[in-house]
Amino acid sequence: MFVVLWLSLHSWDLLGPIRYVGLSNWRSVLTDETFGTSMIATLAFILLVVPLQTVLGLLAATLLAVNLPASGFFRTLYVLPWICSPLAIAVLWKWILAPTDGAVSTVLGRPVEWLTDPTLALPVVSAVTVWTNVGYVTLFFLAGILAIPRDIQNAARTDGATTWQRFRYVTFPMLRPTLFFVLVTGIVSAAQVFDTVYALTGGGPQGRTDVIAHRIYAEAFGAAAVGRAAVMAVVLFVLLLGVTLVQHVYFRRRISYDLV
Numbered sequence: 001m002f003v004v005l006w007l008s009l010h011s012w013d014l015l016g017p018i019r020y021v022g023l024s025n026w027r028s029v030l031t032d033e034t035f036g037t038s039m040i041a042t043l044a045f046i047l048l049v050v051p052l053q054t055v056l057g058l059l060a061a062t063l064l065a066v067n068l069p070a071s072g073f074f075r076t077l078y079v080l081p082w083i084c085s086p087l088a089i090a091v092l093w094k095w096i097l098a099p100t101d102g103a104v105s106t107v108l109g110r111p112v113e114w115l116t117d118p119t120l121a122l123p124v125v126s127a128v129t130v131w132t133n134v135g136y137v138t139l140f141f142l143a144g145i146l147a148i149p150r151d152i153q154n155a156a157r158t159d160g161a162t163t164w165q166r167f168r169y170v171t172f173p174m175l176r177p178t179l180f181f182v183l184v185t186g187i188v189s190a191a192q193v194f195d196t197v198y199a200l201t202g203g204g205p206q207g208r209t210d211v212i213a214h215r216i217y218a219e220a221f222g223a224a225a226v227g228r229a230a231v232m233a234v235v236l237f238v239l240l241l242g243v244t245l246v247q248h249v250y251f252r253r254r255i256s257y258d259l260v
Contacts, residue, residue: 001237007230014224025227035232037207038215041122042191045211048126049133050186056130057137057182058175062167064138065145075142078135086132090199093128097200118206125200125209129193137182144178145171177250184247188240212236 008025012018029035060078064071081089096103097114105111114124148171156166194213197203203210203218210218212232220229 004230004233004237007226008234010227012226014221014226021227025231029228029231029235034207034210035215038210038212038232041207041209042211044122045126045129045193045209046187046190048123049129049190050183052126053130053133053137053186054179054182056134058141058179060134060138061141061145062171064142075138078138080135081132082135082139084132086195087199089132090128090196094200097124115201116205118208121201121205121208125197128200129190129196132196133186133189137186140178140182141175144175148174180247180250184243187243191236191240 007018009020009022010018011021011025064075064078094115097105099105099111099113099116102114104114112120114120152170152174153166156170161169192213193211194217197209197211197214198217201209203214213236216229216232216236219225219232
């Protein structure tokens with residue numbers, strides 16, 4: 001971290017000498033429209049990915065907690081994409097979404113530019129990320145649901161509460177610590193996504209998927225502007241540190257499940 005902060009005050013092209021430039025890199029980055037576009041793309045990506053994967057993960061965990069036949073198989077199936085390499089998954093999806101000979105276009109019977117259309121690129125990349133992360137979210141929600149004392153559920157059932165009422169007034173409130181953890185880690189993960197974007201779109205088209213992590217890579221190793229990339233990395237670090245501190249404060253006050 002200290003090296004990156006030091007580099008943000010210097011100019012370096014990875015080959016020549018390192019020159020001190022003070023706050024020049026900071027002024028350059030913070031007034032750069034490209035960096036602003038990357039921040040907007042990152043925010044849009046987070047807003048697309050985190051709510052959807054949270055809802056789907058909660059739904060899947062609720063169904064798996066019933067312990068129906070083959071639920072163990074589906075628990076394993078949901079987690080498999082998450083434990084695989086993001087780059088390998090992205091390469092696979094790039095083949096599936098190829099406009100000419102891809103599996104999706106073949107089924108539809110017409111070519112669709114899923115990854116090169118400016119209006120489709122970010123939603124498609126977000127969908128692939130959600131598909132990858134749902135197993136992770138499901139895993140934590142399932143653990144949270146199974147940790148809820150059954151006496152509470154039985155008491156609500158005895159009082160005549162319906163399945164929806166038990167979920168709304170018992171299960172969901174007691175999942176609040178798990179929900180917060182999933183949201184925070186989801187935001188941190190989405191803000192740092194690189195492999196999927198790099199393999200699927202390379203930041204294009206028109207910079208629609210040029211999220212901040214990809215922009216840092218492009219600046220450091222594409223434009224050989226290590227100082228500017230360091231500034232972007234510091235900005236991202238500060239933002240994620242803020243989210244992490246909020247998480248720490250929350251869990252310090254809530255160390256067990258409760259109903260308030």
